[in-house]
Amino acid sequence: MKALRWGLIKQQMLVTLRVRALHVLSLGLFVIQPAVFTAVGMLLSHAAGNAMPDLVYTVIGGGIMGLWSGLVFSSTYDITGDRYYGTLELIVGSPTSLTTIEAIRTLINVLTGLFSLGLAFVAALAIFGYSLQGVNFWGAGISLLLLLFSMWCIGVFLANFLAWSRLSGSFVDFLEMPIAFLCGFMYPIRVLPGWLQTLSGVIPIRWALQAMNESLLGNRDLPFLLTHWAMAVGISLVFLAITGWLQARVHDSIRLSGELSSI
Amino acid sequence: MIKYLLQSLRLYLYQAWLSYHGRYSITSPFGYISSKLGFPFFLMLFFIFMGKFVGYTNPLYIVIGNVLLIPAAGSMSGVTNAIGDERSWGTLSYVLGSPAPRLPIFMGRSLFYILDGFVTAVLGFAIAAGIFHLDMATINFGMLLLCIFLLAITSSGLGFLFGSISLISRDGWIILNTFLSALYILVGVNFPVGSLPSALQTIAFGLPLTRGIMAARLVLAGAGWNAIRPLLAGEVLVGAIYILVGYLCFRLIEKRSLTSGTLDAI
Numbered sequence: 001m002k003a004l005r006w007g008l009i010k011q012q013m014l015v016t017l018r019v020r021a022l023h024v025l026s027l028g029l030f031v032i033q034p035a036v037f038t039a040v041g042m043l044l045s046h047a048a049g050n051a052m053p054d055l056v057y058t059v060i061g062g063g064i065m066g067l068w069s070g071l072v073f074s075s076t077y078d079i080t081g082d083r084y085y086g087t088l089e090l091i092v093g094s095p096t097s098l099t100t101i102e103a104i105r106t107l108i109n110v111l112t113g114l115f116s117l118g119l120a121f122v123a124a125l126a127i128f129g130y131s132l133q134g135v136n137f138w139g140a141g142i143s144l145l146l147l148l149f150s151m152w153c154i155g156v157f158l159a160n161f162l163a164w165s166r167l168s169g170s171f172v173d174f175l176e177m178p179i180a181f182l183c184g185f186m187y188p189i190r191v192l193p194g195w196l197q198t199l200s201g202v203i204p205i206r207w208a209l210q211a212m213n214e215s216l217l218g219n220r221d222l223p224f225l226l227t228h229w230a231m232a233v234g235i236s237l238v239f240l241a242i243t244g245w246l247q248a249r250v251h252d253s254i255r256l257s258g259e260l261s262s263i
Numbered sequence: 264m265i266k267y268l269l270q271s272l273r274l275y276l277y278q279a280w281l282s283y284h285g286r287y288s289i290t291s292p293f294g295y296i297s298s299k300l301g302f303p304f305f306l307m308l309f310f311i312f313m314g315k316f317v318g319y320t321n322p323l324y325i326v327i328g329n330v331l332l333i334p335a336a337g338s339m340s341g342v343t344n345a346i347g348d349e350r351s352w353g354t355l356s357y358v359l360g361s362p363a364p365r366l367p368i369f370m371g372r373s374l375f376y377i378l379d380g381f382v383t384a385v386l387g388f389a390i391a392a393g394i395f396h397l398d399m400a401t402i403n404f405g406m407l408l409l410c411i412f413l414l415a416i417t418s419s420g421l422g423f424l425f426g427s428i429s430l431i432s433r434d435g436w437i438i439l440n441t442f443l444s445a446l447y448i449l450v451g452v453n454f455p456v457g458s459l460p461s462a463l464q465t466i467a468f469g470l471p472l473t474r475g476i477m478a479a480r481l482v483l484a485g486a487g488w489n490a491i492r493p494l495l496a497g498e499v500l501v502g503a504i505y506i507l508v509g510y511l512c513f514r515l516i517e518k519r520s521l522t523s524g525t526l527d528a529i
Contacts, residue, residue: 023434029441032444036444036447040448044313047454048318054316184312186313
């Protein structure tokens with residue numbers, strides 16, 4: 001059983017890496033688009049009369065944008081690609097659940113997006129002289145792990161909708177910016193109006209990201225970090241539970257009704 | 264001659280209808296509205312809060328710029344996807360194998376996207392005026408509509424260029440998306456082109472949209488026809504060059520792929 005699972009994981013990893021993650025055009029998603037967002041932030045900061053942009057939110061935040069956009073587009077492409085090439089039927093018909101396969105693929109997509117975040121860190125350090133002095137390393141490290149976990153949970157959750165209908169691709173693409181906007185990818189959450197801050201509380205990414213940014217800015221307030229980590233883990237687990245519940249219904253809907261290839 | 268022109272016109276209008284119907288007939292109202300207004304709206308909010316955080320005190324500049332980008336983005340992605348979808352559904356070979364003239368076919372593909380982008384931007388302005396209290400009292404609406412319509416037309420040339428890429432690559436939309444994101448910097452959407460480094464300013468003025476957006480901003484500030492005329496003339500010229508280059512590029516790639524038999528190879 002273990003060998004079978006590892007074989008499945010290895011195979012899915014290879015497929016995802018070859019088809020999408022290591023595709024030369026993924027540079028657009030993981031490098032150019034985040035760089036553009038960072039440049040917009042820097043130019044806005046310059047236009048506002050600041051001598052230096054905020055490195056955590058404007059530069060490293062660009063990497064978070066790359067991580068998220070990469071996840072959304074790669075995950076969307078995975079399913080629409082399977083639908084287009086006629087392999088989605090084979091996956092849904094196989095004894096391994098679609099959620100298991102999507103869980104592995106989403107994990108690879110999230111880990112691939114780390115390249116974007118890593119590049120943003122390197123740019124902040126090497127180009128803009130970001131100082132690591134005062135950074136709460138353990139806080140930032142734990143928060144980063146929870147951020148990846150939150151993104152993975154959201155990615156697996158959205159994959160159900162993508163399998164459900166070919167029209168859902170536009171819905172998932174549509175979520176790219178609202179999540180970035182609500183979670184404060186490139187600005188602190190406090191600049192949002194109060195009601196939007198409350199609304200963003202249902203997204204686990206927001207809690208993990210806020211904890212990571214605060215840790216990078218040197219926050220060592222343990223109760224603050226623990227609260228944010230607990231919220232990130234708790235809400236992520238809720239998303240996972242809903243995913244499990246949805247999966248049975250999506251599978252039933254598309255397999256029993258034979259409507260996988262319909263609209 | 265007249266018969267040929269009428270035939271071309273019929274083909275042009277039919278292709279326009281077919282292109283639009285093929286793209287949106289399966290879409291739900293939610294899918295349509297979210298794809299038209301949802302992304303630009305949230306992107307605009309994202310930039311506004313980015314600006315608020317760094318102390319940029321002119322959110323209306325961002326609002327106007329992002330609304331003006333709607334017709335351009337719609338027109339560009341519409342034309343690119345019209346060609347890319349033809350390839351995806353396996354019908355491109357039939358279209359290119361037919362003796363029908365290419366110009367009305369592929370220009371026709373862009374017509375509805377131009378109209379759609381225009382209507383969406385007008386709707387976007389109405390929404391922005393309501394939410395962000397955009398003062399429309401002193402605006403010459405005729406000139407504003409002209410600027411928006413021109414932006415939709417001139418950007419279709421870029422659509423043809425990226426559509427040509429769709430002939431040789433299945434990932435034309437990724438390249439287009441990456442390019443579209445570069446427009447947030449280059450064409451004066453979020454901040455004036457004058458605040459860019461000089462090399463980027465040169466690139467900006469070599470692109471369609473830059474002058475058109477500047478003209479629309481002037482109209483919104485209450486300027487008259489004389490103030491925007493040179494900008495609109497420049498926009499028409501640059502846009503026409505891109506449409507011509509896009510069309511030639513399309514024909515060249517089509518010819519090469521027919522000669523080498525590589526149309527659907529990649």
